Amino acid sequence: MTGPERPPLTWLYAPGDRPEVVAKALRAGADVVIVDLEDAVAPDRKRYALDATAELLADRTPVPVHVRVNAVAGPLARREVARLAGLPGLAGLRLPKVTGAAALATVADWAGATGPVPPLWPLLESALGLEAAFAIASGHPAVAGLALGEADLRAELGVRDEAGLAWARGRAVVAARAAGLDPPAQSVYPDVRDLAGLADSCRVGRSLGLCGRAAIHPRQLAVIEEAFTPTADEVAAAGEILAAAAAEAGAAALPDGRFVDPAVVAGARRTLALAARHP
Template structure:
């Protein structure tokens, strides 16, 4: 049975590509797309009469030793129900389960008991889930991250504009941080042709503290990657902070007047890691 992976070291994942579980040829292409994580979707992307086939095809994929290799692209599965969890939990190619429509911590505990050792990513898709964000994020040591399901959340809240999601996005960022989890990735941007809109939306998410984004088409991946990678100026500033902290311990002021303490140094180290330089 796969053990839940340790917290990520070095460069965090930025791109998470969803693919329908009932289209194994598309899944195979996704694994070569350059996405940091591939999410095989057994829920919304699969019609009811295709659910069993999708589960069977995904089981075949996760049983392949190539998928299970240490250097393989991590594969998450967004499950439809407990039958999926029981069928896939022990397969070597599984990296994590993504749990849709979680509203209470007790649901996380149940999945963790059914699939011990598997990393879990609860998806918060309703007002009730947002209210319980921290209790879900801290429910069990198997939880390795949380994220929003923004399509369902928009419908639940009656929100049309992107700005209407600022508070829920901030809420999950704070909940994740309080639970010592990585910053949440943004939910998918539904228009695969509007790359300018994707860029703008990613900028808004990054400003709120989110890191990376789920995608539904490979053409979205380069935009997401660029949007969340630090700029050359940000990297230079971070390197200056880390270098100064190595010379003088404790709080200090840089020549340009910036104040630096332990929290600032930690943030600078995260920037360098994100740039792929750690």
């Protein structure tokens, strides 16, 4: 998990050309705010969105801020990366429509001209990107995590319902973990009024190994937080695993027959780190 004290579970999008909405997002209780310069901003508002975001990030922010720039292959990303990289308030760059590791090196070159390369979060939004998931996840030292862009994936793959995303989600989870990264967060749930549907969808995502979720409205945050927070039974089971591991030098078995090895112990530690968000 990303930091033992408060692993992130909620990632709230806000449009970069609406500073008042970004300001509200920073107070909404999300673990990370994602300022969007891409899909949420009309073409004639792109320059203003970049200026407003650069002004915001000139100082440190109360919660971490990531910025989703425009597509690396397009005409805007280079200017955006060069303008934002190195600003005190930037916690990460989210890179849409990544299809291979070459895009990571390109962004790193742009960012490195102004200082250290910020953490990079490539988005897998196409069949080609999904096929290259591990190469992308392991393609640059600055990659801090993967994310899925499920709206574009649904359109390209012809997926009609959530069940059709199971393989894509599993592929992203496996690629991230194989590269030593935290499990990806789940993509946004587009109906901000359907909180019951959001909760059901989160349970599906959690069962596939996803951890946390992006949101497009503050009202979704509490539902996401509850869905991905370990239950009391899960916390108790994790505590038993760590106690058994501490008592044995190698692999151990619990009284109920469950086997405890280093991988199981690591999972138990992640569970307790998430539970510690609510002391």
